[in-house]
Amino acid sequence: xxxxxxxxxxxxxxxxxxxxxxxxxxxxxxxxxxxxxxxxxxxxxxxxxxxxxxxxxxxxxxxxxxxxxxxxxxxxxxxxxxxxxxxxxxxxxxxxxxxxxxxxxxxxxxxxxxxxxxxxxxxxxxxxxxxxxxxxxxxxxxxxxxxxxxxxxxxxxxxxxxxxxxxxxxxxxxxxxxxxxxxxxxxxxxxxxxxxxxxxxxxxxxxxxxxxxxxxxxxxxxxxxxxxxxxxxxxxxxxxxxxxxxxxxxxxxxxxxxxxxxxxxxxxxxxxxxxxxxxxxxxxxxxxxxxxxxxxxxxxxxxxxxxxxxx
Amino acid sequence: xxxxxxxxxxxxxxxxxxxxxxxxxxxxxxxxxxxxxxxxxxxxxxxxxxxxxxxxxxxxxxxxxxxxxxxxxxxxxxxxxxxxxxxxxxxxxxxxxxxxxxxxxxxxxxxxxxxxxxxxxxxxxxxxxxxxxxxxxxxxxxxxxxxxxxxxxxxxxxxxxxxxxxxxxxxxxxxxxxxxxxxxxxxxxxxxxxxxxxxxxxxxxxxxxxxxxxxxxxxxxxxxxxxxxxxxxxxxxxxxxxxxxxxxxxxxxxxxxxxxxxxxxxxxxxxxxxxxxxxxxxxxxxxxxxxxxxxxxxxxxxxxxxxxxxxxxxxxxxxxxxxxxxxxxxxxxxxxxxxxxxxxxxxxxxxxxxxxxxxxxxxxxxxxxxxxxxxxxxxxxxxxx
Numbered sequence: 001x002x003x004x005x006x007x008x009x010x011x012x013x014x015x016x017x018x019x020x021x022x023x024x025x026x027x028x029x030x031x032x033x034x035x036x037x038x039x040x041x042x043x044x045x046x047x048x049x050x051x052x053x054x055x056x057x058x059x060x061x062x063x064x065x066x067x068x069x070x071x072x073x074x075x076x077x078x079x080x081x082x083x084x085x086x087x088x089x090x091x092x093x094x095x096x097x098x099x100x101x102x103x104x105x106x107x108x109x110x111x112x113x114x115x116x117x118x119x120x121x122x123x124x125x126x127x128x129x130x131x132x133x134x135x136x137x138x139x140x141x142x143x144x145x146x147x148x149x150x151x152x153x154x155x156x157x158x159x160x161x162x163x164x165x166x167x168x169x170x171x172x173x174x175x176x177x178x179x180x181x182x183x184x185x186x187x188x189x190x191x192x193x194x195x196x197x198x199x200x201x202x203x204x205x206x207x208x209x210x211x212x213x214x215x216x217x218x219x220x221x222x223x224x225x226x227x228x229x230x231x232x233x234x235x236x237x238x239x240x241x242x243x244x245x246x247x248x249x250x251x252x253x254x255x256x257x258x259x260x261x262x263x264x265x266x267x268x269x270x271x272x273x274x275x276x277x278x279x280x281x282x283x284x285x286x287x288x289x290x291x292x293x294x295x296x297x298x299x300x301x302x303x304x305x306x307x308x309x310x311x
Numbered sequence: 312x313x314x315x316x317x318x319x320x321x322x323x324x325x326x327x328x329x330x331x332x333x334x335x336x337x338x339x340x341x342x343x344x345x346x347x348x349x350x351x352x353x354x355x356x357x358x359x360x361x362x363x364x365x366x367x368x369x370x371x372x373x374x375x376x377x378x379x380x381x382x383x384x385x386x387x388x389x390x391x392x393x394x395x396x397x398x399x400x401x402x403x404x405x406x407x408x409x410x411x412x413x414x415x416x417x418x419x420x421x422x423x424x425x426x427x428x429x430x431x432x433x434x435x436x437x438x439x440x441x442x443x444x445x446x447x448x449x450x451x452x453x454x455x456x457x458x459x460x461x462x463x464x465x466x467x468x469x470x471x472x473x474x475x476x477x478x479x480x481x482x483x484x485x486x487x488x489x490x491x492x493x494x495x496x497x498x499x500x501x502x503x504x505x506x507x508x509x510x511x512x513x514x515x516x517x518x519x520x521x522x523x524x525x526x527x528x529x530x531x532x533x534x535x536x537x538x539x540x541x542x543x544x545x546x547x548x549x550x551x552x553x554x555x556x557x558x559x560x561x562x563x564x565x566x567x568x569x570x571x572x573x574x575x576x577x578x579x580x581x582x583x584x585x586x587x588x589x590x591x592x593x594x595x596x597x598x599x600x601x602x603x604x605x606x607x608x609x610x611x612x613x614x615x616x617x618x619x620x621x622x623x624x625x626x627x628x629x630x631x632x633x634x635x636x637x638x639x640x641x642x643x644x645x646x647x648x649x650x651x652x653x654x655x656x657x658x659x660x661x662x663x664x665x666x667x668x669x670x671x672x673x674x675x676x677x678x679x680x681x682x683x684x685x686x687x688x689x690x691x692x693x694x695x696x
Contacts, residue, residue, distance in 0.1 A: 114668035281502035
């Protein structure tokens, strides 16, 4: 294990952690305002990535060649359309089930995720094959010995960081964020104080889903490939990250995201070293096993959810 | 005549079962897509019309009043189907799969229909049973009945590894534990070379006390497909599991499970040991799932990781919800619909996941009780309001 390789692992882990954190932030936002899990989140991310790809192809055919313009339009279209999709999901699937058992919301969004996934697989042209995602970011790279730092990765990392910081600022520094936090704390009281409950819920779902679309684009730009199945795994990982960190807590989500990618990297590095002959493919097995054990130790995550049941 | 159409008479139940059997035979027999669609549409319209004239309620009451002859008629119905298709592989394979899926869904029903313990890893526990059968039949000479039993036990044991996190967590967190396990299991199978990796493993056919199930029976000129044997085994399993689940539901155990699901705090306050009943339901459910898995593996002769994806777990959950959470009859009907329809209607096959997912969304939005909602518990048998 050279230092360069270690650096590569570390950087890759950071990148993955950023994407996971972006997904986890969405989960935690939704859980915050409505106490629900929107399990279709990962698939919204995937649809976002495909929307971006379709926009790119559309721009190509219209003759727009500038990478910067393409990237900007792609990001805008994907983020806004997914924000709209998120709000629609909240309005027509999540809010009507508010009084039903919470499990029903989980189920309905789980099934919606399947609908989105299958729709892309069946109705996107050749949707069941992996699709090449365009390289739109500058491909310059700096070499430090065996460690190469790619400019596009750095840009993606910074963009992800900026998105998370922006959401954090919106939630903690603006009046809108105050309303979101009020709804999260106590929906009924927030209503009495004149906050438009439904609007805030829809907006929160829009913000979270927009974040997912960004995450999907980042994922596509980083791996230069997307397929219809990425949403499921990313959704489960994002959910795990949010839960490990503590649902409803935005810092917990970020922490959980990086923790999960750390576990995966650790699994990829340490397992073959400790048990010669095991493949690095066990990294997901390792990471999920640790998550399950962790759940037994801290059932509501690192930053524990405050729960007291009124009887 | 009037006596025959009374709820107190078994006639409505028996007539309904005869009609269902006739429909199943016609449905399985139909070759062309148009015929399949035609038969299905006619059946749905007939069902709606009968419901309009109150027949369904009459039949349900008759079933409830004569549960023994009702259940016997179901068994006879299955045997009639076997007799009609005695030499055809495909319909019998489908019938056996439906019966095994019913066993699995009965297990799931115990878990989240009664005790409220969510399990989104049904396909994984099914896979545990399948792979146990694969490993044991190819590496040991254990009698196959023992293999099936061990398949169930393995599923229960592996499930018990999850018990601690499932018990300590609640709601969404518990859902995550099983989802994570389901995905972990699948990835593990794919990368594990000892278990055949993505290619999977071969499994020997079943042999019970010298009776080789992979050899078709022959009575004089009458040849039976070997799948008929598996249908019989699966039918016995399904019937036993069904009776077990029904008895459990009606007993004080079922009452405790219902209490735990509806309000953990209240049931703890009434002295019900919440953890104990959750463990019971979870373990027993996984045991049933594992049993069915072991038989399924021996029937198909082959197991591969691709049969145990998260999507398959979702199909299992869909069956339970479509049928009506907590209603064993409902899931029986739903399992038959969910498994048979796409097999017969080839153009649905590709779209089946999409279709089920959409259907479950509609059910959850507009009819949360499912197609056949669970009836309110009848505390005093025979009591009429």
